Amino acid sequence: MRTQWLRSMAVSRLQVVSGKGGTGKTTVAAALALALAREGRRTLLVEVEGRQGIAQLFGTEALPYEERKIAVAPGGGEVHALAIDAERALLDYLQMFYKLGSAGRALKKLGAIDFATTIAPGLRDVLLTGKACEAVRRKDKAGRFVYDHVVMDAPPTGRITRFLNVNDEVAGLARFGPIHNQAQAVMSVLKSPQTAVHLVTLLEEMPVQETADGIAELREAGLPVGRVVVNKVRPHHLDEETLRAAAGERRGEVAQALARAGLGGARRGGLAERLVDPLLEQAAEHAGRVELEREQRAVLAGLGLPTYELPLLGAGMDLAGLYELATELRKQGDE
C-alpha cells in the first residue's frame, strides 16, 4: 500500500478533484492539498470556477488572481492557493507569448477577450487547464519544481471529461499555430501519469451512479483516473436485527435503560417511555440508510479503484475539520 500511495499520490503531480455537486469536492481538494504538503513540501491549490470556495473554506478574503500562501501544514509544508480567472489568464498568456501591452487592452475594448473567454468554444477551459499545467511544470532558478503538487478543485463530474479533454478538441479545431501547440502541450500533461483525476462521492444512489458514469467517460477519453473519495461517511451504530428486538420484545428494557440513564420515568406515559418510539424511528431510518450504503459500496467496489473514506464531521466544516480530514487522507494513503 505504501508503494501504491507513492505511485498514485506522490508521483501524480497534478491532482484533479471532481465530484457531483454537493459532495464536498472543494473540501476534499483542500484537505488533499494539506495532506500532500508534508515534510516541507509545497502544494498549490487551484480553483477554476470563480466561486471563491477556497477562500470561504480557509476563512480568508476573496483570493485574487495571484498565488499566495494560505496554510501551513503540520511538518512545515505549505499550501498556496490560486483562483484562476480566465480573462486575466488570457491577457497573461498574450503578454507572455506576444508581448501585447496596449494591444491587449484594445482587444479587451473590442470585446475580443469577452468573446474568447465566454463564447469561443472551449477557449476558457483551455486557459484554465493551461494555467494549471503551467504551475505543474514551473521550475525555479535551481531547476527544481516550484510546487511539488498542484491540486485542482475542478468542475463537477458531469463536465469533467469535457473540461479536461477540451485541449484535444481545440487542437483538432486549430490545426496549427500557437493555440494548437499550447493545447497539445497541456494534453501531454493531462493524459500522462503525472495527472490523477479523483472523484468525490457520497454513499447515495445518484452521486454513485454519476461517479460510475464519470469514470467510464474519463477512461474512454484516456484520462488517468485516480481514486474514488467517499465523503461524509457516517458511523454505523445498530444493525437491523438488534433494532427489531428493540422495537419488539425488548422495548420495555429500552425504556428502563433510558430511565436508568436519568432520562425520566419508564412507565407508560413517562418521559423515558415516550422517547422510545421516536428513537426507534430514527434508528429504523438509520438501518435503512446503512442498507442503502451497503448497496452503494458494492457498486463502488465494482469500479475497481482504490478508495478513500472521509468521515462526516459532526460539528460541520471548519479549519480544524480540514486538518482532521487531511490527517485522515495521509493515514489512508500510507496504509
Added chain:
Amino acid sequence: MTAGTTSTKTGTGTGAATGAGAAAGAAASTRTGTGEPGGRTAVGTAPRLAVDALLDDPGTRIIVCCGAGGVGKTTTAAALGVRAAERGRKVVVLTIDPARRLAQSMGIDSLDNTPRRVTGIEGGGADAGTDADGAEAGGTGTGATGGGGGELHAMMLDMKRTFDEIVEAHADAERARAILANPFYQSLSAGFAGTQEYMAMEKLGQLRARDDWDLIVVDTPPSRSALDFLDAPKRLGSFLDGTFIRVLMAPAKVGGRAGMKFLNVGMSMMTGTLSKLMGASLLKDVQTFVAAMDTMFGGFRTRADATYRLLQAPGTAFLVVAAPEPDALREAAYFVERLAADRMPLAGLVLNRVHGSGADQLSAERALAAAENLEEGGIVDQGPGKHGLRDPDAGPPPHADEVTAEGTTGARTTAHETTADATTAARTTETTADDMTADGITADEITAGLLRLHAERMQVIAREQRTRDRFTSLHPDVPVTEVAALPGDVHDLAGLRAIGVRLATG
C-alpha cells in the same frame, strides 16, 4: 407557527444586520422546544411559501427552479410538475440534465428534446396530499383545479438539437447546411461554456410561444455560478452588438471608420494576432461561421431579449432551491439578491433535505451523557481499573449497581457495523460503539446506540438550523418551504408525489 418558532424570532430579528451568527446560535438553542411531530422542523421566522396556491393560480405560467448543483433542483422541478398536473394543470417540465433515475421515475426511459406525456398522473383535481401531514396544506384550493384534466409532459434539453433546429428554421437550406457543417459551429453547439444557458432560454421561449401548456416548470443548468442563466441573453446581446463581431466579419470596414483611429493600431495588430493565435484555418472557420450566422443573429438577440422580459413578467415565479448547507445557502442568498437586482419575480426558497426529530426535547448533550452513562455501567462492572477515568460526581450517577452480569459481555471493540464487501474498512471518528451483532447484546447497549444516533441527529439539526438562520436573517422576507430529508432516492411517481406533498406542507 408553534410557540417554538415565535421564540426564535427574538433571536434572529435583532441580528438582521449584525451579529447574525450569535443570533443564529440563540435561535438554534430555542429551537429544541418546537417539538413538532412527524420529524419535520418548523420554518423559523420566514413566511411560509404557499406552494399549492402558486401551482393553482392560473396566472402562474412559468416556474423556474434555480440554485447550486446537488441540491435536488431537478427532482424539485419534477415533483412540482407532478403535483401541479394532479391538481389539474397542463404542465410541461423542462429538465436540463436529469439523472437517469429521475427520467425513469416519470416512467420515461430517456428524455429527449420533445415533450413526452407522463402516464400515471392521478387527474381529477383532488388534492393528492393524502399523507398524514397533508392536512395543513396552505391554500388547498381544490376549487381552482377545475375538476381535473391535468396532464404532465416532460422533456430534456438537447443543446445541439435545439441549436440545429434554430439554424434550420431561420436559414435557407443551403446556408443551413454550410453552418451545420462548420467545425466551429459543431464545437459551439455541442455545449461549450454558455451554450447550455442560451439554449435553455431559447427552449423556454419556444415552449411558451407554443402555448400548448398552461404551466412550464424549468430546471436551470448546473451553472458554474447562478449568474450564467440570467446573463445569457445580455451576454449574447453585448457580443452581437460588439465591435469584435464586426471586425471578424469585415475587418477593413471597421478599421476605415473615422474616429476609430485609436483602434486602428490595435485592429491591425489584432487580426494579425488572432490569425497567429488561432491559426489561419480556425480564424477562417470562425469568420465563415459568423458570416453565415449573420442573418440569424438579429433573431437570436430579439428572442433572447423577449425571453428575458418573459422572465420578469408577473406570470413567472422563481424558486430558489437549496439544501441546509453553507455552500448551497450562500449560493441561494446570492441568487435572491441577483433576482432582485434584475427585477425577477422570486416566489420563495425551497429548502430540501431538512432533518427533524420526533424526540427533539432531548438535546444532543444529554443524549450523549446518557449513552456514556449506560456504557460506563458495563466498564465499571468489567474492569474497575477504568473506573478512575471519569469523575462519578460529574453528571448523573452511572447506576453501575443496576447493571446485570450480562453487561460484562459487551466487550469493547472499535469495529462498527462495517460491511464485509467494502473495499476499505469504514473509517469512523467514533470508537465507542459496541459489537452489536453479538447475541448477548444488553438493553443498555442497544439504548446507548439509540441515544448516540439521536445525538448525531440533533447535531445535524442544530447545524442546519444555524445555517438557515443565517439566510433568514439576511433575507427575512423570502418565503420558505422545507422538504424533510427522505431516507432514499426517488424511483417513481409515488416518490415524486411524496415530495410534492412535503413541498406543499413544509
